[in-house]
Amino acid sequence: MTNDGNREFTDHDEALARAEAGVAALAAERNDRWYPRFHIASPGGWINDPIGPCRFKDRWHVFYQLHPYGTQWGSMHWGHVSSDDMVSWRREPIALAPSLEAERDGVFAGSAVVGDDGRMWLFYTGHRWANGVDDADGNFEVQCAAVSDDGVHFRKLGVVIDNIDRFPDFRDPKVWKQDGLWYMVFGMSTRDRRGQVLLYVSEDMRIWHFDRILYRHPNPSVYMLECPDFFPLKDKEGNESWVLSFSAMGERPNGFANRNHHNAGYVIGSWEPGEAFTPRTEFRMWDWGHNFYAPQSMPAPDGRRLQYGWMSAFVPPIPNQGDGWCGQLTVPRQIRLDSYGCIRSNPADELEGLRESTVTFAPFTLGINETRTIVEDGGAVEIEMEIDINHSTAEFGGLKVHSTSDNAHTCVYYDAQTHRILIDRHSNARGDRGYRAAPFTSxxxxxxxxxxxxxxxxxxxxGEQAMTSYSFPSEGPQAVEISAESGTLDIPFLRVHHLRPIGL
Structure with missing residues (x-):
């Protein structure tokens, strides 16, 4: 790629206007039967990876990959929302659309940071098909940048890291500042199809120099490490570790783990600027559900590390693609390192601001094969509950969510035989089925x-484990039930919060 990649092939403002019109046309015909109430989604079109997120001028900003002209993956743009409290969100204009030669076929994922000049900087991958053909072997990708004074309207700076060796997979820059220097990691696939994470360094955010291969995946079947994230976490004693997060393409199933088409996870190790990253753990999954991919994190002013993921839609059937929209982000999570050196992932504290009303149940025990309705129509609820395993005899027990009159539902169950938590979609009326099972230790x-x-x-x-899955219910009231199978279930604590919409 030469500087010709910075040449415009179309006016950026015109490209943004066309994209806005595309989203509006899809939104006007949207079917809201499954549209999320408290998750970030586009009003129309397809979305995937979260981008950023960042804090700028006292507002939270979250970007996401957007195809504004259809409900399948296509020419990527950057959608954008912002909030002052992470509870009520405002939809912002589309931030980026393809307009340079370097990004003719897509403005791919990246990151957002506040630069030394006080402006918001976006770093992203410019993507084009080398021969104008949608062919994975014909990818041509470079890293680009854009800047903004107001966090809403962006001016492109063009290519900042070239791809002189023409690697086909060379994308998803994550940028941060440390000890007076700027650092960037992004993923790539080598000529022999091995997944790696590269590290670059810069003094001014414009001129970047290759530092090293930060990580090479040990599994030869993993051919690409998408959407890397690299950040420090400290435990309560102040011991610092570095977390390298990535989405592994090509990882094969291993028992209950890595069951999805592609799997997002991390390794924990040590790193100092100018030195190699030394992993000390194996690859660990961020989430054990069916639909979690491409997580990205940001530091909060109070020191927390906050993270969003994409509820991935890799496996058909995908029922909402006929509804004018497809894809949503997870709720924000806060991740920390516990005293055992393990990551804990919990809902962000701000989510408590969504609670409109609360019902607390007295302790109870379900009889053998008993089912009890706890929410008549639970379209937007949070449930806190405890199961006393030592005083329960059920082989399976827990929640049936999205339970409808045709007996369709999704189970969130404890399995006594495997000592795991299940999300089981075998009784789903729509979409992909199957189950996922997460371990826990206590x-x-x-x-x-x-x-x-x-x-x-x-x-x-x-936060010992997290699980995320789609669950497409049938028409009509969608109850939440609690059930015991082949034994009794002791419930010492149960609380239901009804949640308000986030405003998008």
């Missing part, structure tokens, strides 16, 4: 479950 079981119009997110034992 003899107690606490769950926080977020149920939206077509999704469920489960947090186990104060």
């Amino acid at each position: 003899n107690s079981l606490k769950l926080r479950v977020f149920i939206d119009s077509a999704s469920v997110e489960v947090f186990v034992n104060d």
Whole structure:
């Protein structure tokens, strides 16, 4: 790629206007039966990876990959929302559309940061098909930048890192500042199809120099590491570790793990600027559900590390593609390192601001094969519950969500035989089925479950594990039930919060 890649092939303002019109046309015909109430989604079109996120001028900003002209993956743009409290969100104009030669066929994922000049900087991958053909072997990708004074309207700076060796997969820059220098990681695939993460360094955010291969995946079947993220976490004692997050393309199933088409996870290790990254853990999954991919994080002013993921839609059938929209982000999560060197992932504290009303149940025990309705129509609820495993005899027990009159539902169950939490979609009326199973280590079981119009997110034992899956219900009231199978289920604590919309 030469500087010709910075040449415009179309006016950016015109490209943005066309994209806005495309989203508006799809939104005007949108079917809202499964449209999320408290998750970020586009009003129309396809979305995937979260981008950014960042804090700029006292507002949270989240960007996402957007195809504004259809409900399948296509020419990528950057959608944009912002909030002052991470509870009520405002839709912003589309931030980026393809307009340079370097990005003719897509403005791919990247990151957002506040630069030394006080402006918001976007770093992203410019994508084009080398021969004008949609062919994975014909990818041509470079890293680009754009800047903004107001965090809404962006001016492109063009290519900042070239791809002189023409690697076909060379994308998704994540940028941060440390010790007076700027750093960037992004993923690539080598000529022999091995997934790597590259590290670059810069003094001014414009001129970047290759530093090293930060990480090469040990599994030869993993051919690409998408959407890398690299950040430090400290435990309560102040011990610091570095977390390298990536989405592994080509990872094969291993028992209960890596069951999805592509899988997002991380390794924990040590790193100092100018030195190699030294992993000390194996690849660990961020989320054990069916639909979690491409997570990205940001530091909060109070020191927390916040993260969003994409509820991936890789496996057909995808029922909402006929509804004028497709794809949503997860709820924001806060991730921390516990005293054992393990990551805990919990819903962000701000989500408590969504609670409109709360019902608390007295402790109870379900009899053998008993089912009890706890929410008559649970389109947007959060459930906090405990299961006393030592005083329960059920082989399976827990929640049936999106339960409708045709007996369709999704199970969020404890499995006594495997000592795992399941999201089981075998009784779904729509979409892909199958189940996922997450491990946990203790003899107690606490769950926080977020149920939206077509999704469920489960947090186990104060963030020991997380699970995210789509769940497309049938028409009519969608109850939440609690059930015991082949034994009794002891419930010492149960609380239901009804949640308000986020305003998009």
